[in-house]
Amino acid sequence: ETGVTQTPRHLVMGMTNKKSLKCEQHLGHNAMYWYKQSAKKPLELMFVYNFKEQTENNSVPSRFSPECPNSSHLFLHLHTLQPEDSALYLCASSQDPQGALNTEAFFGQGTRLTVV
Amino acid sequence: DAKTTQPTSMDCAEGRAANLPCNHSTISGNEYVYWYRQIHSQGPQYIIHGLKNNETNEMASLIITEDRKSSTLILPHATLRDTAVYYCIVRVGNYGQNFVFGPGTRLSVLP
Numbered sequence: 001e002t003g004v005t006q007t008p009r010h011l012v013m014g015m016t017n018k019k020s021l022k023c024e025q026h027l028g029h030n031a032m033y034w035y036k037q038s039a040k041k042p043l044e045l046m047f048v049y050n051f052k053e054q055t056e057n058n059s060v061p062s063r064f065s066p067e068c069p070n071s072s073h074l075f076l077h078l079h080t081l082q083p084e085d086s087a088l089y090l091c092a093s094s095q096d097p098q099g100a101l102n103t104e105a106f107f108g109q110g111t112r113l114t115v116v
Numbered sequence: 117d118a119k120t121t122q123p124t125s126m127d128c129a130e131g132r133a134a135n136l137p138c139n140h141s142t143i144s145g146n147e148y149v150y151w152y153r154q155i156h157s158q159g160p161q162y163i164i165h166g167l168k169n170n171e172t173n174e175m176a177s178l179i180i181t182e183d184r185k186s187s188t189l190i191l192p193h194a195t196l197r198d199t200a201v202y203y204c205i206v207r208v209g210n211y212g213q214n215f216v217f218g219p220g221t222r223l224s225v226l227p
Contacts, residue, residue, distance in 0.1 A: 002159070031213065042118075042203075043160070043217040056214060090159050092215070102148055102167070105215050107159035 003027045006091050006108035014116055015081060021111045023074040023091030032074040033105065034066060035090040043090065049074060050096065081115045088112055118218030119143065119206040125222040128198075134191040136221050138204030141185045147207065149180060150215065151189045153200040160203065160217075163189065194225045 004025045013019050023032065034046040048056035049068040063085075065077040074091055090110045095103040121139045128134040140149060150165040164171055164178045166187070171178040177190040191198055203220040207213065 002161075004159075033215070035217075042219050045214055045216055048213060050213065088157060092159075094215075102165075104150060104162045104165055106162060107152075109159045110157075112157070 002106040002108065004091060004093055004106050004108040006111050008111060009109065010112045012114045012116060013078065013081065015083070018077070018079040020078065021076040021089055021113075023108055025072055025093040025106070027093060027106065029093035030071045030096050031094045032068060032071070033092040034074065034076055035092065037088040037090060037110075039087070083115050086114045118216050119208060120204045120218055122202075122204055122218065122221045124219065125224070127224050127226055128194045130196060130225055130227050131193055134194040134198065134223060134225070136189040136202050136223065137186065138188070139186045140204070140206050143184050143206050149178070149187050150205040150207070151176070151178065152203045152205065154203070154220070155200045196225050196227065199223060199225045
């Protein structure tokens with residue numbers, strides 16, 4: 001248990017569906033991250049939020065839409081996905097990285113997404 | 117891109133020490149080295165991090181060379197449950213905010 005909770009753990013969706021992934025942390029952190037991990041590949045950083053503001057978008061397609069309503073919650077809204085978007089989606093949180101580089105990130109267990 | 121390079125894979129006998137190397141030749145003076153591991157299809161697990169002094173916790177030890185261009189993660193008595201992919205990370209980004217993962221080292225602990 002890392003203090004970062006992701007729901008759902010597994011999701012199967014059709015290419016025309018709209019779904020959302022949720023991430024929640026109660027560690028008092030103010031930076032949150034979304035990562036994508038395709039089969040047998042390293043984690044790819046998608047988005048970074050710091051104090052609810054998006055500070056990083058790594059050229060992610062617009063069919064992925066993040067939302068950070070407060071420092072404890074992060075969502076990833078999905079619509080019109082493709083089968084190649086099937087992957088493990090991981091959320092992480094850390095203290096303000098601009099305030100201190102000496103802060104580790106904690107990861108959730110991920111959502112296994114299958115697009116059919 | 118990741119600022120670190122690691123061997124693709126390593127084997128270690130159960131009960132022996134596992135020494136995982138990492139090169140980070142472009143590391144800056146205020147950048148920390150972090151180690152994580154990922155057991156199959158789970159979220160990465162934080163292990164340890166350090167700046168320039170050697171660090172030890174209940175999971176592992178971290179040895180950083182004096183010039184800080186490389187480091188070694190040591191699992192003193194490897195068990196089968198330590199089989200995982202181990203990632204060495206130096207944070208990147210304008211504010212050093214990003215944990216960018218490379219391919220890591222796949223450690224297999226053998227009985």
